[in-house]
Amino acid sequence: MADSGKTQDQVVSAARFYLQFANLAPLAFSELGGITSKVGSQEYIYNDFQGNTIHTKQYGKTDPPIVTLKRALDADGNAKLLGWHALARVGDPKGRGDGTLTVLDASGSQSIVYTLHNAWCSELTVTSMRAGDNQVAMIEIRITCEEIKVPPPA
Template sequence: MADDESNAGSIWPLPKFRFSVDFGTELTNIGFQEVSGMDKEVQVIEYRASNNPLFSTIKMPGIVKHGNVTMKRGIFVGDMTFWNWINQIKMNTIARRTVIIRLLDENNQVTMQWTLSNAWPTKITSTDLKSEGNEVAVDSIEIAYESLQITNPHHV
């Protein structure tokens, strides 16, 4: 029924402006301006058996590939969190973390959740500086990760 309140939230797409990011440890629930790049791609393997009478290939799923996630946030006085994290990188050594990104509803309840496993920073871009500007100073961090798990607590 159209008037049924239990289905009221399921007929509208979710807004994307209310979200939280949890890095664990001292980085819990940092406010971000933007998060992008949460993607998963399955590479295609083209194969043709030697005894196949057709002169064409079949396509099979191959290795799963994840892009890097980019996050942008305002700069705060004395906050060196991301710079400290990336400065921990030594040859083939980095403090990997689980990063959880949550899409929230108007009551701060989780509607979707993306979990990035074994995440680590690959790039930090500091703000640009403009003497005539009036924008907030924004840092950008790019994070590599090994797997992406998406959950929806309302999925039946």
């Protein structure tokens, strides 16, 4: 691919992640496990007017976007996240909402803000722990949403 003459924008070196929703106090996370969004493909086969068999690929089933975040297990964060997940488990409308995921670089300046539309905590996992172990226990959540928006670059 030929060089277009444009320089690459500054890449993001993420250091901190903040999640903020109206029904959930802001929480900091140490790890963004990923953001996934998927559109499957569907094969469509037909015959044209000359009798030739034509194979094409069409858009298929879409899977909702999923955001995976991890943080150290603490009493306050654990209570907030378990409470949010509990709302989703019982189908409470307060369990869904719009919020933001902010990615900050090491200097603390804002790098990227993802807007999560109609999101809920669809999965919650507390890592395994062993008595006497000195490893930090982690809590991992998966947030499912209807749409993720990112503002256009300035």
